[in-house]
Amino acid sequence: MTTTRKCAAVVVGAGPAGVAVVGNLLERQLGSIAWIDPSFESGRVNRKYREVPSNTKVSFFQSYATSLQPFRTIIENTPRPNAFTTMAKLDQEKTCHLHYAADMIRGLTNGLVKMEQVYAYQGFVTAATLSSRPDQAKWTVRIKSANEADELEIETSRLILCTGSHPTNLPVPIPGLEIHSLDLDTVLKPSLLAETLPTTKPTTVAVVGASHSAILALLNLVTLAQSSHPRLRVKWFTRHPLRYAEFMDGWILRDNTGLKGLAADFARSQLEENVLATSAAGKIVTKVDCAGGEAKEKEMYRANLPGCDYITQAVGFTRDPLPQLVKDVGDEAKPLSMEFDHETGAFHETAAVGDGEKIPGLFGAGIAFPQRVVDPYGNVEYAVGFFKFMKFLKKVVPSW
Ligand SMILES: Cc1cc2nc3c(=O)[nH]c(=O)nc-3n(C[C@H](O)[C@H](O)[C@H](O)COP(=O)(O)OP(=O)(O)OC[C@H]3O[C@@H](n4cnc5c(N)ncnc54)[C@H](O)[C@@H]3O)c2cc1C
Ligand SMILES: NC(=O)c1ccc[n+]([C@@H]2O[C@H](COP(=O)([O-])OP(=O)(O)OC[C@H]3O[C@@H](n4cnc5c(N)ncnc54)[C@H](OP(=O)(O)O)[C@@H]3O)[C@@H](O)[C@H]2O)c1
Incomplete structure (x- = not known):
């Protein structure tokens, strides 16, 4: 059975990037946010890397967790002891095993999914169609439920991909x-x-x-x-x-x-x-x-x-496969060929020469869609890390 609903934003993926995006959107108070993930269990860091030692200091995980008002509210309302109190007791200047970070993300996820503005749906986004209207973009997002029995369709003006990457x-x-x-x-x-x-x-x-x-x-x-x-x-x-x-x-x-x-x-x-x-x-x-x-x-x-x-x-790591993204052109659905804009978090259509047209309402974040940074020597890198995602999102989400 297919059900249809409308939301201000659809966020795909509940790893550290998806959690940070939902938190930033909540701060903007745009209305209801649909959040889709097969399991809501902190993404790959929990599934695969709990035993990996971090390469960032504990204080960066703490900064991520306390960056946003919705996160601070969750932390205050979570019965103690919890993942946040455990993290707070670690030496902030040292690194830690990633199970501490994964549990912290899980704690934030548990709080976010209970919020009134968040509609969390356990499933997998398979496709999304963009129909351009003169006033505003409209995406129709198709989702298969985790048990594959049901399909859900959501209409939204913002679709945010936080779909992660896997080893190349x-x-x-x-x-x-x-x-x-x-x-x-x-x-x-x-x-x-x-x-x-x-x-x-x-x-x-x-x-x-x-x-x-x-x-x-x-x-x-x-x-x-x-x-x-x-x-x-x-x-x-x-x-x-x-x-x-x-x-x-x-x-x-x-x-x-x-x-x-x-x-x-x-x-x-x-x-x-x-x-x-x-x-x-x-x-x-x-x-x-x-x-x-x-x-x-x-x-x-x-x-x-x-x-x-x-x-x-x-x-290195390679982006996970994306949902099938198409654009309605009259009676036809044309596959979108796109490039990520590492400065704004938006996407452009791939053009033969120069930047193609901006794809309305489509954004990305996380290891699959990181910010491009240039250091004082002119070296170009991509900013991958919990707190780096947060800093980038705080900068760009107000323009989404
Ligand atoms: C080995 C390793 C160690 C790292 N160590 C650190 C560290 O110490 N400190 C640090 O700050 N950063 C670290 N990072 C970098 C980065 O913070 C992590 O990779 C982080 O987990 C990336 O988060 P993400 O949300 O982008 O992706 P993911 O954690 O991969 O989450 C993506 C989520 O999207 C879901 N998804 C994908 N497609 C769909 C779909 N179509 N529909 C619905 N859901 C979908 C997936 O199921 C998953 O839950 C490390 C990275 C690696 C690989
Ligand atoms: N917590 C941790 O300690 C930890 C552990 C693992 C990963 N991570 C994070 O995860 C992300 C990915 O890290 P990563 O180490 O997996 O990859 P990475 O930083 O993307 O580096 C990939 C490396 O693979 C090399 N490479 C590519 N193709 C090759 C080939 N054909 N033969 C030999 N070498 C090749 C590249 O070397 P060239 O420059 O020569 O191309 C590069 O050094 C990073 O953000 C990292 O911080 C963190």
């Missing part, structure tokens, strides 16, 4: 080579990793990459080899030197791409060129230097990948 999966660097793929998410969860890899036979895992995910993958594999899996070895394929975040005068160089926290400590003390040969990690990890261009990289894989049992590719 590239083809095995040597086509046809028999090797098992070891999912990055599994390697980032030590309890699952320990169950997945054999303990009794010699096993070699290839790890590709040198950013946060790759370094934590190395750390987790080394820790396992030093305890329950003594026959485990690692080959580390990297094409650039280790890069760290650096505190400058009032700003951070490589704030979004450089290593921080536990990953930075481990990399500096055990993986750097001058320490790897003698470090404890060096007994487990063999570095394969793939720098020097595509031909050299291929040669290094050909020489070193055969013989590895597993490969983990820690090569």
